[in-house]
Amino acid sequence: MPETETYHSETIYPVIASDIAMQGTKTIDSLNRLVDYSSLDYIDVPGHLLCPICQYPFVNPYTTKCGHTFCKECLIQALEPNVDLSVECRCPIDRRPLNRDYVEDIFPAPKIISNMVNDLVAYCPNKSRGCQFQDQRWLLQRHIKDVCDYALISCGGIKEDGSVCSQPTHRKFIMEERRIQRDYLLYGYSMLPPTNARLMYGSSNIHTKNNIKDSASSSESVETKDKSNSLKFDQPSKNNLHLNAIKDTKLYQKLASQDDMPLLELQEDIQIPCVHQESDCANGCGIKITKATKEAHNNIGCTKVMLSCEYCELQVAKPKLNLHFEQCPEMTISCSAKAYGCTWIGIRRDLEAEHQSKCHFIAMVPFLSKQDKKIELLEKENKSLRYHLDNISQSLANLPSFGNINRNDSVSSDSTTYSIETTESLGALPVLPVDLSMTNASISHMLMENDRLRADLDHLTTSLAELEMKQNTLFMQENFRNQEVMHSIKGMINTLRQQIHYILLEHRAFTTNSSNPVHIINQSSKVASTNPELLRRRLSDITRQDVKL
Amino acid sequence: MSLPKRIIKETERLVSDPVPGINAEPHDDNLRYFNVTIDGPSSSPYEGGKFKLELFLPEDYPMVAPKIRFLTKIYHPNIDRLGRICLDVLKANWSPALQIRTILLSIQALLGAPNPDDPLANDVAQAWKDNEVEAVKTAQAWTKEFAV
Ligand SMILES: [Zn+2]
Ligand SMILES: [Zn+2]
Ligand SMILES: [Zn+2]
Ligand SMILES: [Zn+2]
Ligand SMILES: [Zn+2]
Ligand SMILES: [Zn+2]
Ligand SMILES: [Zn+2]
Numbered sequence: 001m002p003e004t005e006t007y008h009s010e011t012i013y014p015v016i017a018s019d020i021a022m023q024g025t026k027t028i029d030s031l032n033r034l035v036d037y038s039s040l041d042y043i044d045v046p047g048h049l050l051c052p053i054c055q056y057p058f059v060n061p062y063t064t065k066c067g068h069t070f071c072k073e074c075l076i077q078a079l080e081p082n083v084d085l086s087v088e089c090r091c092p093i094d095r096r097p098l099n100r101d102y103v104e105d106i107f108p109a110p111k112i113i114s115n116m117v118n119d120l121v122a123y124c125p126n127k128s129r130g131c132q133f134q135d136q137r138w139l140l141q142r143h144i145k146d147v148c149d150y151a152l153i154s155c156g157g158i159k160e161d162g163s164v165c166s167q168p169t170h171r172k173f174i175m176e177e178r179r180i181q182r183d184y185l186l187y188g189y190s191m192l193p194p195t196n197a198r199l200m201y202g203s204s205n206i207h208t209k210n211n212i213k214d215s216a217s218s219s220e221s222v223e224t225k226d227k228s229n230s231l232k233f234d235q236p237s238k239n240n241l242h243l244n245a246i247k248d249t250k251l252y253q254k255l256a257s258q259d260d261m262p263l264l265e266l267q268e269d270i271q272i273p274c275v276h277q278e279s280d281c282a283n284g285c286g287i288k289i290t291k292a293t294k295e296a297h298n299n300i301g302c303t304k305v306m307l308s309c310e311y312c313e314l315q316v317a318k319p320k321l322n323l324h325f326e327q328c329p330e331m332t333i334s335c336s337a338k339a340y341g342c343t344w345i346g347i348r349r350d351l352e353a354e355h356q357s358k359c360h361f362i363a364m365v366p367f368l369s370k371q372d373k374k375i376e377l378l379e380k381e382n383k384s385l386r387y388h389l390d391n392i393s394q395s396l397a398n399l400p401s402f403g404n405i406n407r408n409d410s411v412s413s414d415s416t417t418y419s420i421e422t423t424e425s426l427g428a429l430p431v432l433p434v435d436l437s438m439t440n441a442s443i444s445h446m447l448m449e450n451d452r453l454r455a456d457l458d459h460l461t462t463s464l465a466e467l468e469m470k471q472n473t474l475f476m477q478e479n480f481r482n483q484e485v486m487h488s489i490k491g492m493i494n495t496l497r498q499q500i501h502y503i504l505l506e507h508r509a510f511t512t513n514s515s516n517p518v519h520i521i522n523q524s525s526k527v528a529s530t531n532p533e534l535l536r537r538r539l540s541d542i543t544r545q546d547v548k549l
Numbered sequence: 550m551s552l553p554k555r556i557i558k559e560t561e562r563l564v565s566d567p568v569p570g571i572n573a574e575p576h577d578d579n580l581r582y583f584n585v586t587i588d589g590p591s592s593s594p595y596e597g598g599k600f601k602l603e604l605f606l607p608e609d610y611p612m613v614a615p616k617i618r619f620l621t622k623i624y625h626p627n628i629d630r631l632g633r634i635c636l637d638v639l640k641a642n643w644s645p646a647l648q649i650r651t652i653l654l655s656i657q658a659l660l661g662a663p664n665p666d667d668p669l670a671n672d673v674a675q676a677w678k679d680n681e682v683e684a685v686k687t688a689q690a691w692t693k694e695f696a697v
Contacts, residue, residue, distance in 0.1 A: 038554070039554065052645075055558050090644070092644040397632075
């Protein structure tokens with residue numbers, strides 16, 4: 001599906017769904033800006049498609065080299081290096097080092113993942129305004145742009161002074177207006193079908209034509225409250241002007257020649273009056289309404305729309321219905337002392353006529369409500385006392401460790417405001433004198449500080465002793481080592497002395513015994529042949545000792 | 550500043566599907582501030598105790614860890630007298646993939662397995678190392694006195 005590919009394109013901008021005037025938004029890029037995927041109301045999302053960071057279905061999924069997937073936005077934020085680069089950025093799931101600037105570390109997730117999240121079904125972002133539509137999320141952009149009745153689009157209508165209105169309004173008001181205008185252009189009158197018929201325009205076209213003949217009877221049969229009624233009264237005059245102005249234009253000819261032209265193609269060309277123009281309510285309640293507010297007004301605000309009470313069948317204006325329910329004699333209610341235990345249920349008339357005089361609970365109501373009030377007051381008092389206590393104990397807990405004077409200040413000012421509050425609200429409550437509580441606080445602060453300093457001193461002394469001991473052992477070790485070295489040196493000196501001694505003996509023997517040069521050579525070579533061995537052994541002794549050191 | 554959807558979602562889940570032994574409720578007037586109660590794990594010195602904590606989600610949450618501390622006094626080598634908790638996932642090892650729920654579970658686990666080798670309350674940790682039996686007794690006594 002090539003179209004899907006286009007919709008699943010790179011960036012989705014976090015723009016509030018439909019609150020953009022949408023005239024002239026036709027490119028796919030701007031379509032992408034219409035729906036913020038991270039604020040949709042999804043239906044039934046499998047857990048694997050939720051980003052571990054924002055806990056919502058992926059938006060622009062990115063995968064790490066360790067195989068974990070997040071929204072691009074979330075991942076980039078999570079891998080933001082901190083200022084001094086002291087902490088390495090790691091994967092939020094398995095803590096493997098990642099660098100967000102390396103393409104081999106983080107990269108767009110496989111297409112199948114983005115396709116799967118884009119196929120998730122969600123409600124139209126205009127659900128809160130009344131749209132019940134739901135579809136796969138990548139299709140919602142389309143829906144809002146072309147179809148959604150509750151999308152805000154700019155009015156584009158002609159105001160009374162001739163200028164073009166740019167205020168936003170729900171699409172359905174514009175569409176209704178356009179349909180009316182089109183009908184006027186084509187047939188000279190409008191039979192406005194119910195709101196959603198626009199979607200099936202192609203067929204209703206013929207239907208409207210057939211109705212021309214008996215238009216009189218059909219418009220009479222429509223209920224008085226209906227929209228077609230107001231059309232009859234406030235539309236024709238303006239429209240005829242409008243129609244005359246437009247009658248000779250190419251558009252009119254185009255319309256007249258092409259009856260079956262799909263509505264969507266016509267919309268943009270039809271000029272409509274501004275839907276924000278105020279007019280009097282058709283029911284004669286005296287309130288000014290616009291086409292955009294008419295529906296809401298008729299449903300809740302209009303005092304001329306009468307409804308009959310479901311209990312007493314009295315005709316009551318809609319806004320006053322709730323008021324009537326509070327006194328309707330035929331309404332089923334429970335006893336006014338229900339909260340205190342009466343289980344009586346009946347119509348209001350009976351309550352007033354008989355039950356009220358018999359009910360023991362009702363007799364108790366004044367007393368019980370007084371008790372309730374008292375309890376409430378005590379609870380409030382208790383709460384503020386607890387708060388006060390918490391503050392004090394917290395300040396006590398904080399003082400010894402930080403010696404935080406600011407903290408102390410804020411606490412005592414808290415207690416000041418508190419005591420003022422209590423004198424005001426609770427009257428005769430005994431209140432701690434503010435000064436005393438402040439001195440108390442500072443004294444306890446001093447004591448705590450003292451304690452803290454003493455503890456610090458203790459700590460310092462022990463660590464000093466520890467340090468001394470460590471120093472001593474170090475020194476001793478060094479000493480031992482030096483002694484050993486000295487021993488070995490002593491040993492070496494001894495061997496050297498022995499050797500010198502030996503050489504001296506040889507020398508003496510040589511000078512006394514003979515003057516034969518050959519003998520001398522033999523002798524000295526003998527010395528040379530015995531000595532290396534001796535030397536080697538000594539040397540190896542020394543090296544062994546070195547190793548030991 | 551509106552509340553991020555993730556916080557709303559986490560809160561909903563904490564209330565609708567609570568962790569056994571842990572209760573977390575957001576404040577009425579500040580939805581980033583939670584009152585938390587953790588039950589002392591069974592067969593730990595904190596058994597039978599109900600420990601109150603406060604939890605606050607900073608502006609940057611979930612990019613930074615929640616701020617959390619014990620309000621109930623507790624004798625534990627990894628919790629200091631201000632109630633601050635020494636737990637790696639609350640500091641250097643925080644990850645935005647962690648949640649309030651997982652953090653509270655870690656704290657519950659910490660109550661079940663004190664770690665005197667990575668102490669915050671130095672004197673308590675020392676006492677714990679020197680004489681564990683005695684330290685456990687103190688912890689039980691404190692639990693009885695402050696957390697029941
Ligand atoms: Zn995410
Ligand atoms: Zn990973
Ligand atoms: Zn919609
Ligand atoms: Zn307008
Ligand atoms: Zn009215
Ligand atoms: Zn009634
Ligand atoms: Zn009663």
